[in-house]
Amino acid sequence: MSAKTVKVTINGRAIAVPPGTLLTDAARAAEVHIPVFCSHPRLPPLGACRICVVEVGMPRRDRDGSPVLGADGSPEIAWMPKPQTACTTTVADGMVVATESPGAVRARKGVMEFLLVNHPLDCPVCDEGGECQLQDLAFAFGHDFSRMDEAKRTFVSEDLGPVVKKEANRCIVCMRCVRYCDEIMGEDALTAHQRGVRTEISSFDRQPLECEQCGNCIEVCPVGALTALPYRFKARPWDLRQHVTICPWCSNGCSVRLGVRGTEILRARGTEHRGVNQEYLCARGRFGYSFVSAAERLTGPLLRLGGALAPAGFDEAVAFTASRLREIAARHGPGSIAFLGGEKLTVEEQYLFQKLARTLGTSHVDARTRLTAPLPGDAILKATGGGRPALSLEELGSAGEVLVLGDDLQGEGPFAQAVLIRGQHQNGLHLTVAHPRRVKLARPKFRGEWLALRPGGEVALLNALARAALDLGEPQGMPPGVAAGLPALRQALAAWTPEKVERVTGIEPAAVAAAARRLRETPRKAIVFGRALVEHPQAAALLQAVENLAWLTGALTAERSFVMYVGPHSGTQGALDMGLVPDRLPGYLDPADAAARAPFEKQWGVALPSAPGMTAPEILKAAAGGRVRALWIAGDNWLRSAPDRALAEQALAGAELVIVSELFLTETARAAHVVFPAVSFAEKEGVVVNCERRLQRTARALSPLRGARTDRETFQAVARALGAGWSYRGAEDVYREIARLVPGYRGTGWGTMLPLGPRWASDGAAAVAGSLAPVADAQAGPGVLAGDGLWLLSGGVLFQQGSLSHRVELLQKLAKGARAFFGAGELQRLGLAEGDAVVLEGPAGSLTLPAAVDDSVPPGAVFVPYAYPEVQVNRLGAPAGAGLRVKARRAEVTARVGA
């Protein structure tokens, strides 16, 4: 492509920039500083604050179009009569810009004087003081005195909910907060009341904000009009040591800048110009750091020697663990030991965890503890393109059509949701959301279609979409190995007639056909799926169905993948990559293949088992049945994450040895024989892999809590006590071994891997060959649909994420209590009112919760977010086939206290 550029001269410096560039960006390229307030790189130009005024001129031309030359022979410049705002003016060929001419300087001083007319001089008490753009620019460009004797206009300061403090007196009405809230958050929570000098930013009804509480309005505010209540008066910016690390709350892998004073994290902010997210953070990332300094953190190993857990020394706990593991392996064989969890660890720790397991001789290692059915370890990689260069979040935002399958991104990947909403407003992105509930992205205000999927209809919908895509013509761009499966698939899909699909999914055939057509015909497309498919009882079939759809619509091609898996934890992708699955070695290598095993056997000095081990749901059953005697659970509250709590309790009670590595004494840790205290994300270094397979290194912002050890140290100490000669001095040593052995990670260096690190892709051919294969729906019979009771819909929510969020007071407050959500009609049918206690009865147990109305929940279903501390959804029983059905009834008042 021939790069077309235009020539601009800024302060005498001539530069060439692409046409359409804004003057502010051109000036940055010419290394000329133009101050801005309202202009923001992620928001369209507005020109509200006028501080960026510059003088702009064009060469004067005479009638025949040739430039008029001045006395000295240089072109004569026709200056515009008034200064122009650089943030809204685009460049033109030959344009001349002056930012330091007397006219421009006078105009800027004038604007600054006006901005300061009503701005209070309360910098000493303002939290923005020290990092305030108005303060900086007033210092640089303003007068050192004020001509204003009049009283300043004043507003009353307000708390806009639990995180935003508004001091409207300081506001310069740049509208950044309002625009960010609309364009990127899609919340429309803020607005400007009144006009002119009386303009005031607030919520529409001047009530506390009922929004995502992301605090991005605070982040983009150039002055101290919006400040964070949790950080209020805690410190000054110069007090804080800033550490850029990776947020632990989901798989998007946002960079977060932790501000540390002494030994305490006082705030978390976005990184402005770094990371996948730049300034964006969600409520969890921005306000969810306080668990790091929670008083209940474990500060030493605990050992159950007699009846109760008692504090023990680290060496004692390690020796005990090693001797018991050795004993059990000798008595019952290494196959009686299983390793679970690890989705919250760094890549190095994950690698060592499975290395420890495999060195012991067991392949029963699985990080995917929430699985309800066995799933091959490479199934997710295969569905997302088998290691082909993956879809990035940036590409996701500039896609034309995005299919979001089964997950509420608000809870599972808030940044991915923000990317999609920004794409909606700025790139014309169109959404297709297949979800039983009308989640945020499926709301009518977004340009897109909601496929109101009936629970249990997931396979049917994917098959119907594949069939409709196939009806539009022969798919293109498939490698020959994949195309070979086409005839069989075509034949199998013929059974999915539109009528049958409508019966099963409840979605009109026309909507399915239109969605398939959009996905197939839009040039830039993407498919996003998450845990809803992976933790589905028919996960293996669903992932194959996603892959079929992707090949047929062109979301997967021989070169690229436009399919993204947004996993539940920061280390979900890393756990898969590092072989925390029973049937794959690190790098998705097959342990049955002696050639693939050989480098690991050579490096580790042991013979590796070639047979695959048990997956997490199989381990659960085997442990409950007494066939697994020892369990090591790392960073996972298994009693809550296992699909069936009764079985998990039985397993923990029956096991001879349960080792738990945790930050807190969780329910699972209480049932353990050995508890190792782990350290949080802010206290260790390591690499994490996000949903776009980007390797990013976390930084150590705090020294580890006294007594706590990183999981790396614990694993190494136990391995050494077991006789393995591990001698890693730090995470970097471990990573060096990974970079030597693991395909895809080869050649990457730890030292250069900061936030926004490289994205791994398999070298050359795909790591896992793709395929097209017919997918049968085990549950499509009429029996399932006619079943009795309500479908239990569970899912992630924004303010609750698990055992860590339970220790963050603010998130608990934002999440409000746990409730069971019904559609208004359903609640009425049940004879219940909002707030009534309702009993949900599943096949294995029951749960009592207050009922609440949520119109996003479809009839015939109840939505119970699983992450609340008081909700143990897995008590109801394990989902079978398509999901779980529960019966709801009013809770009986069994006893009355008092009169």
Next chain:
Amino acid sequence: MIKPLATGLAVTFENLFKKPFTVQYPEERLEMFPRFRGLHILARHEDGLERCVGCELCAVACPADAIFVKAAENDADAPRSHGERYAERYEINMLRCIFCGMCEEACPEDAIFLEKDYELSDYRREAFIYTKDELLVGPEKAGYLPQR
């Protein structure tokens, strides 16, 4: 030879009859000059509220890094200072302090002054970390501002 000797002895005799400069410390004490820089005080407004708002400009101006301030929000019903913010902790390490007066110069609220007290001695190092209780003037000195 006689002349220089006489001149010298004249100075001696002259000084014999002068009042001595020596001050019999601690019985006698000199009055310090108005701009002498000794131990700091934290001043109060006329209404008895603290002048300090905990902005930390003194701490950032301090070349010896001797000042630690931790701010907090005022209880609206029982405020400690004017406005929303006050210094919850205010500490000066007098072993680090070089008595340069930059804190006083930086203070936007006229809250901190270097006063006349120079008698800073103790047996323990910790005792030299002057806390807010020790620095803040008593309520009887509300409204007092040193002359400069």
